[in-house]
Amino acid sequence: MRALGAIARQLLSLAGSLLIASFIVFALINALPGDVAATILGPNSDPASIAALRERMGLDRPLLLRYVEWLGGLLTGQPGSSALSGAPIGSIIGPKLAVTAWLATLSMLMGVVLAVPTGLYSAVRRKRADGVIISGLTQVAMAVPHFLVGLVLMIVFAVTLRWLPANGYTPLTSNPLQWLRHLVLPVAAIAVVEAAMLIRYVRSAFIDVLNEDYFRTARAVGWRFVPAVIRHGLRNASLEVITVAGLQLASLFVGSIVVENVFLLPGLGSQLLTAVNQRDLPVVQAIVMIFVAIVLVINTVVDICYHLLDPRVRAQDEETSS
Amino acid sequence: MGALLRIRDLRIGFGRAEALHGIDLTVGEGARVGIIGESGSGKSVTALATMGLLPDTARVSGSIELGGRQLVGLSDTGFARLRGDVVSMIFQEPMTALDPTMRVGRQVAEVLRLHQGAPAGRARERVIEMLSQVGLPDPERISMSFPHQLSGGQRQRALIAMALINQPELVICDEPTTALDVTVQARVLRLLDEQLDAAGAACLFISHDLAVVSQVCDEVLVMYRGTIVESGPIAQVLENPQHPYTAGLIATARIDQIEPGRPLPVIENFWDGKEGRP
Known part of the structure; x- marks a missing residue:
């Protein structure tokens, strides 16, 4: 039972890490130079139509709101759609x-x-x-x-x-x-x-x-x-x-x-x-997030293996938890 | 009393160097023989050769007979059948001699099942019995513990249980108490003494500590640089050493008898004959 508890703690910490990582990924991608709307419309487009497209794509709304939306999409398996083709990223x-x-x-x-x-x-x-x-x-x-x-x-x-x-x-x-x-x-x-x-x-x-x-x-x-x-x-x-x-x-x-x-x-x-x-930032963002998630999951699996294989690690976990 | 272990002209070499220059040694059934000597004198190599645990780079010649079986040139499979069953060994380092990832009871049970093929249930009973026999309190809890949860003395008792559970004819002890606290040392020695008696097992006891050897053994061999320089009943060797090296060992062990103000004796003094016999 104690072993299960320790594994549950590992999974919980994985969830926490994923949440933090998702915010960092989102913030970094959105801090990058290069506007999606400008890219789609090409080099000769006028500022007014760029602004219109930004509004249509929801890019003018607050960053935090867009993050929460993206996160919700990730959790329900719908991480948005491609900025270029409009196809669902999944x-x-x-x-x-x-x-x-x-x-x-x-x-x-x-x-x-x-x-x-x-x-x-x-x-x-x-x-x-x-x-x-x-x-x-x-x-x-x-x-x-x-x-x-x-x-x-x-x-x-x-x-x-x-x-x-x-x-x-x-x-x-x-x-x-x-x-x-x-x-x-x-x-x-x-x-x-x-x-x-x-x-x-x-x-x-x-x-x-x-x-x-x-x-x-x-x-x-x-x-x-x-x-x-x-x-x-x-x-x-x-x-x-x-x-x-x-x-x-x-x-x-x-x-x-x-x-x-x-x-x-x-x-x-x-x-x-x-x-x-192609400056297709939604796709870039999703793939980077997947890579980050894979690395975190592998690390967690390694930690759990350690836990299952070495009773001394188990003992340490029990000390720190109690 | 018949001879259980008979070693004749045993020579062991590594590369160009020879570690053992042809020794003869006999251990009778149920006898207690101590081997004493400094590190590098060849005492551990002799023990490992008897167990068949020398590195495969070692060259061995001569004869080691255990209960009539010739061990020199025996295959590893042949040795494996004897080890832990007919001859077993207790080592110096109890802290690290148990597998840290396996429960103690299972490690003891393995030795029993490996040689006797006992079913799990009966093996468990026997393990608990053996653990309590070596003086471990609450043997059920100990058997479910991992090594890191036990003290050094408890681990050495568990290792003694492993060595004795198949009632071997010969137990080789290589400095079994050196790594323990002095108080624990005395208790483990007493236990070993009782258990060897109870099992009727012969013992080859390796140590550099004269006091420890005299507590457990009846006979003693003194080794120096790959040869046996002196042997005999322990009282005789202690009281009347024939070889200057033995005399030196005894004198350096009795520092309480040195007059204040005089330098401590070192063994070289005895080689040169500068120092009288004690």
Whole structure:
């Protein structure tokens, strides 16, 4: 029950953070130079028609009122409509969010799947040749940008071997196989680089655990090496790894724009760039808010994981709450 | 009394250096043998070799027989079957020797279930019984606690429970009380003494503390730089040390007998023969 209470507190603080963040996002976007009405009407429009359009769009009303309206829209899933096309923002960015969400989460998932066994192996073999080689390779792979790996993969698997499409996207709901074929290369490009980074953290986390007295105890009471790692190593090592993986996932959401452009994936990042170029501020505002919300949600999930995994963190929470 | 542990010409090397230069050692069934020596003398390496817990970079030659089984060259799987069941070990650092993310009772139960395959219900009963046997008050609460909720002395008792729950034939103690407060130290030593007696287990007790060893053991081996320099019944070694290093150890342990104003003895004095035997 206490654990549930602590999780409820985390969620409450998430809600508070989101509220504050929404105000900051709104204030910043509205403080930017560039008037939506002037942009729509073009450079040769007269001030009177601009003022008329501002009034029609409600831009002349007090900032705070517009913030409350926008917030209400966000909460009911209607964050306004595009200043250019008039289309509801939900229908514009919904499909784009799906692309970016698939790309980021699948990449990170694959990164973790690659990094945990490799990191563990290189921790166990840290004094042997293969362990040192893995460690060195990760150092190099970390420094390579996603798009470069993406281009190489594209040249090999799409252009030369013609196994996979070079670019484009098909939604999961319309054709799962095509969806997968389009995502394989971009996901692999991101996952390889992120895994390289994560391997270093997994490795050092496991080196710490293998040197811990409780790991020696586990071995001394009769666990063979691998079961000892699984029962007494994974949970302890995961505390450190989850923090880093959470940060990586958050930065993938925001940073996937480059890979999206390489593979011509219609993701949120590309949409943001388009909206900025078109001065479509309502769309920019909504996308920025989504990015902020994603980062905050990931951080909260990491905190909750910590809470579930480490009884010492739980104890601290209980002290501060009582 | 038959020999339980018989070590012959055991040599252990790391890289080019040799840490142990061929030692012989015998522990009879139910016997209490102390190993005493400074850090780096090879006492812990001897213990780890017997447990099969040396790092895989170590080179081991010679013979370690436990109840007739040859342990040198045994696979890790073979060792794992013995560890915690036939031979168990109590380490120096109770504060960090338990998994911080797992309840204490479960960690003790694991040892039982790993070797005996006891069903969860019976294992729980046995764990509670064992925890109360090692003198932990309110064993039910302790078994549901996480390590950080227990004191150092309580943790060491839990670790003793883990080491003894399968009634091993040999218990290796590597400075089990060094990290504890002096008052707690005495109580844990007494407990260990009783529990070893009750289980009829033999004990190889490693320490640098003569007083502690003389409290628990009947025989003592003195190690210095990877060799055994002296061995025998504890009273005989203490009263009539044959080797200058042993004489030095005993003299430096009895600082209350130094006349005021005289410098404290150091072991080098005894090597040079400048100092008489106490």
